[in-house]
Amino acid sequence: MAALWFWIVAVMLAAYVVLDGFDLGVGILFPFVARTEDERQQAIRAIGPVWDGNEVWLLAAGGTLFFAFPLLYASSFSGFYMPLMIVLWLLVLRGLAIELRSHFVDPLWRSFFDGLLFFASSLLAIFFGAALANVVRGVPIGSDNYFYLPLWTNWRTGPNPGILDWYTIIGGVMALLALSLHGALYLVLKTEGDLRLRARAAAGRLWPFVAIATVLAIPATVLARPDSLHNYHDHPVAFLSPIGVTISLVSIVIAMRKRSELGAFVSSCVYLAAMLCGAAAGLYPVLLPSTNPAMPSITIASAISGPHTLRVGLAWWTIGTMLAIMYFCIVYWLFRGKVSQHADTYGH
Amino acid sequence: MDALTLHRIHFAFTITYHYLFPQLTMGLALLIVVLKTMALRTHDERYNDSARFWARIFAVNFLLGVVTGIPMEFQFGTNWSEFSRRTGGVIGQPLAMEGVFSFFLESSFLGLFLFGEKRLSSFAHWGAAFLVFVGSWISGFFIIVTDAWMQHPVAYRLLPNGVYEVTSFWGLMMNPWAWLQYAHNMCGAVVTAAFVMSSVGAFYVLQKRDGDFGRIFLRVGVIAGVLSCIAQIFPTGDLHGKYMAKNQPIAIAGMEGLFHSEKGAPIVLMGQPDIEGQKIDNPIAVNKVLSFLIYGTTAAEVKGLDEYPKDQWPSTLPLLFYSYHIMAGLGTYFAALMALAGFLLWRGKLYTTRRVLWPILLSFPLPYIANTAGWMTAEIGRQPWLVYGLIRTSEGYSKHVGAGTSLFSLLGFLGMYTVLSILWVMLVYTIIEKGPHSTTELAAGQTLTNALGGAPWQLSGFGSSR
Numbered sequence: 001m002a003a004l005w006f007w008i009v010a011v012m013l014a015a016y017v018v019l020d021g022f023d024l025g026v027g028i029l030f031p032f033v034a035r036t037e038d039e040r041q042q043a044i045r046a047i048g049p050v051w052d053g054n055e056v057w058l059l060a061a062g063g064t065l066f067f068a069f070p071l072l073y074a075s076s077f078s079g080f081y082m083p084l085m086i087v088l089w090l091l092v093l094r095g096l097a098i099e100l101r102s103h104f105v106d107p108l109w110r111s112f113f114d115g116l117l118f119f120a121s122s123l124l125a126i127f128f129g130a131a132l133a134n135v136v137r138g139v140p141i142g143s144d145n146y147f148y149l150p151l152w153t154n155w156r157t158g159p160n161p162g163i164l165d166w167y168t169i170i171g172g173v174m175a176l177l178a179l180s181l182h183g184a185l186y187l188v189l190k191t192e193g194d195l196r197l198r199a200r201a202a203a204g205r206l207w208p209f210v211a212i213a214t215v216l217a218i219p220a221t222v223l224a225r226p227d228s229l230h231n232y233h234d235h236p237v238a239f240l241s242p243i244g245v246t247i248s249l250v251s252i253v254i255a256m257r258k259r260s261e262l263g264a265f266v267s268s269c270v271y272l273a274a275m276l277c278g279a280a281a282g283l284y285p286v287l288l289p290s291t292n293p294a295m296p297s298i299t300i301a302s303a304i305s306g307p308h309t310l311r312v313g314l315a316w317w318t319i320g321t322m323l324a325i326m327y328f329c330i331v332y333w334l335f336r337g338k339v340s341q342h343a344d345t346y347g348h
Numbered sequence: 349m350d351a352l353t354l355h356r357i358h359f360a361f362t363i364t365y366h367y368l369f370p371q372l373t374m375g376l377a378l379l380i381v382v383l384k385t386m387a388l389r390t391h392d393e394r395y396n397d398s399a400r401f402w403a404r405i406f407a408v409n410f411l412l413g414v415v416t417g418i419p420m421e422f423q424f425g426t427n428w429s430e431f432s433r434r435t436g437g438v439i440g441q442p443l444a445m446e447g448v449f450s451f452f453l454e455s456s457f458l459g460l461f462l463f464g465e466k467r468l469s470s471f472a473h474w475g476a477a478f479l480v481f482v483g484s485w486i487s488g489f490f491i492i493v494t495d496a497w498m499q500h501p502v503a504y505r506l507l508p509n510g511v512y513e514v515t516s517f518w519g520l521m522m523n524p525w526a527w528l529q530y531a532h533n534m535c536g537a538v539v540t541a542a543f544v545m546s547s548v549g550a551f552y553v554l555q556k557r558d559g560d561f562g563r564i565f566l567r568v569g570v571i572a573g574v575l576s577c578i579a580q581i582f583p584t585g586d587l588h589g590k591y592m593a594k595n596q597p598i599a600i601a602g603m604e605g606l607f608h609s610e611k612g613a614p615i616v617l618m619g620q621p622d623i624e625g626q627k628i629d630n631p632i633a634v635n636k637v638l639s640f641l642i643y644g645t646t647a648a649e650v651k652g653l654d655e656y657p658k659d660q661w662p663s664t665l666p667l668l669f670y671s672y673h674i675m676a677g678l679g680t681y682f683a684a685l686m687a688l689a690g691f692l693l694w695r696g697k698l699y700t701t702r703r704v705l706w707p708i709l710l711s712f713p714l715p716y717i718a719n720t721a722g723w724m725t726a727e728i729g730r731q732p733w734l735v736y737g738l739i740r741t742s743e744g745y746s747k748h749v750g751a752g753t754s755l756f757s758l759l760g761f762l763g764m765y766t767v768l769s770i771l772w773v774m775l776v777y778t779i780i781e782k783g784p785h786s787t788t789e790l791a792a793g794q795t796l797t798n799a800l801g802g803a804p805w806q807l808s809g810f811g812s813s814r
Contacts, residue, residue: 063443084422335463
């Protein structure tokens with residue numbers, strides 16, 4: 001039961017990264033690939049009806065973490081206080097930028113909101129990547145199960161890390177690249193005209209960097225947290241995720257060569273999900289590793305809620321998530337097809 | 349200031365600011381369903397235009413509610429980590445349910461409601477509006493369940509490792525406190541929406557523009573206002589107060605400023621609580637009314653603060669007293685104004701009575717104040733407890749997040765929300781200035797707030813768009 005909740009939270013977070021990931025990717029890329037006002041509107045319209053629903057996955061995952069693993073929620077959210085506050089402010093700014101640019105006719109205002117969207121989306125991608133790297137690397141947990149991390153210390157991993165060190169910066173850059181590629185492939189899928197061509201070119205240029213970063217991430221993770229290999233050693237089934245990463249990464253290129261827009265985008269979704277699964281598989285059953293030799297890590301067993309809470313939770317979670325998936329199917333079906341170049345409507 | 353105070357102000361400020369938006373959108377969602385229903389029944393296109401106009405105002409407020417709501421979900425952990433660790437097994441449940449059952453529903457069907465009018469049948473479009481209404485009211489319910497458990501914990505047990513867990517899901521959901529508070533709170537949301545709608549209606553009628561629409565908004569707003577203002581006082585406020593008197597008698601004594609137990613206790617309409625002297629200075633009071641309101645008989649004894657040890661008294665007593673009196677005073681004013689407006693509407697004189705239209709126009713900020721004061725009454729009345737009788741507020745905050753850090757992020761939110769307020773005024777002003785006549789056919793695939801033709805900011809600038 002406890003293990004099930006670990007994977008439920010992991011899957012919800014993966015759903016967030018895959019879905020909101022392309023919103024962030026579009027936000028990062030669109031100042032470069034969308035040059036005219038029409039193209040920018042087209043790019044924004046591609047994410048306009050869905051970004052809010054995508055973001056809900058983050059809230060739902062946060063809430064699920066809260067009741068299933070209260071100790072982890074309490075310890076990590078207070079320990080990562082400052083970066084979380086920055087993430088919250090960036091999420092506010094990102095939402096405003098997407099929604100408000102169209103309310104202002106003046107080109108200066110629009111440029112301002114474009115810049116804001118780029119700024120907030122890029123930093124969010126970097127912060128999310130760094131956050132994941134922080135969890136993989138571990139934190140100096142104190143005797144009361146709490147910790148407080150400064151933004152940086154000496155840029156090294158080890159017993160006294162900061163939020164930012166060489167490893168978490170790699171994580172941030174990696175997320176920036178991977179989400180940019182994800183956003184580019186979404187734009188290729190959902191738009192047409194010059195915007196689509198430029199997004200294609202951007203995806204082609206980004207792919208090698210994502211591949212290099214992916215390959216680099218493996219030795220970096222082993223250096224930052226040698227324990228992360230244990231699960232792979234003990235449970236060879238965990239190798240499914242690096243295999244999935246490799247296959248999906250290659251199939252992005254193949255699909256792009258074959259002009260299969262949907263195939264490339266879906267491959268990118270699988271790539272992101274497989275990367276996250278790989279990280280989760282390396283952690284399990286640890287939730288937050290301790291870099292303090294005197295304190296054990298926070299594990300599923302030490303953080304899990306009471307048994308009745310979990311039983312009750314599973315009942316409503318199953319119903320609620322099935323409903324949510326149904327809503328998503330309705331919305332994505334209704335807004336299927338490409339965002340056209342000039343007209344305000346979907347489809348031709 | 350110490351860390352505890354700053355963490356309290358941090359949460360109080362962000363939640364108070366956040367709730368300025370949902371109180372309007374929850375009420376407005378209902379009124380939009382009313383407008384859409386009238387459009388379906390009468391086939392009068394003006395009701396559809398009205399619904400589109402209010403959907404635009406709804407969308408802007410919904411956006412600000414969303415972006416200011418995200419920090420709330422995280423702040424339990426960031427600023428109140430010890431509270432979260434101990435109670436996550438209980439209150440994490442309704443909070444997660446809000447995300448799963450309400451936010452997905454709202455965000456999906458708001459998109460359909462805003463962009464889908466062309467591609468949906470008129471009945472399906474009504475359905476989308478209805479589901480947005482259901483989603484927002486479910487959201488309110490789960491938040492109230494969370495707060496009600498902090499006010500009146502039920503269906504829990506303490507596990508050996510010091511954390512709480514739910515013993516009965518239905519016990520948690522059917523907490524009587526939650527249902528009373530929910531009824532009272534949702535009435536309050538409808539009051540806000542009714543006053544805002546009537547105010548815009550009065551604005552158009554007084555300006556002699558968009559005449560049909562001004563009268564529609566006044567009619568719908570005033571009828572909704574009469575009903576919600578009455579229900580706000582009786583039965584919801586009355587029942588909630590009586591239940592509170594039974595379960596949080598200290599809070600009631602503090603709200604009423606009753607320092608000493610008394611048979612036939614008076615109600616203090618105005619006055620200044622004097623904690624040193626344990627009395628109300630300069631009171632204007634009506635004898636025996638408090639006993640009657642709580643127990644239904646003028647002879648009953650109401651327990652005063654002196655019955656309880658001082659370390660259980662609400663910690664900021666004067667603020668509690670004033671919040672409660674502001675809420676109750678404004679509630680009385682709302683009922684009086686709406687009753688008068690309702691009478692004039694019935695006699696067919698409302699649209700021409702400027703002496704009543706002006707107060708209606710100017711009163712729209714007051715429900716925001718009353719709703720805020722009501723929440724302050726509930727939450728300050730709960731002090732010094734974080735979870736009533738179980739966890740003290742001083743035990744719940746994040747010990748490892750220092751005062752300076754908390755002050756820093758508080759200042760950050762203050763700055764960010766100042767910008768939001770300015771944008772809100774600009775956007776809502778533009779929508780009202782352009783008026784319901786400017787409705788254009790909505791387009792699919794735009795962003796949420798710009799659907800229905802949006803309200804593009806005029807190049808010519810602020811205030812000169814007419």
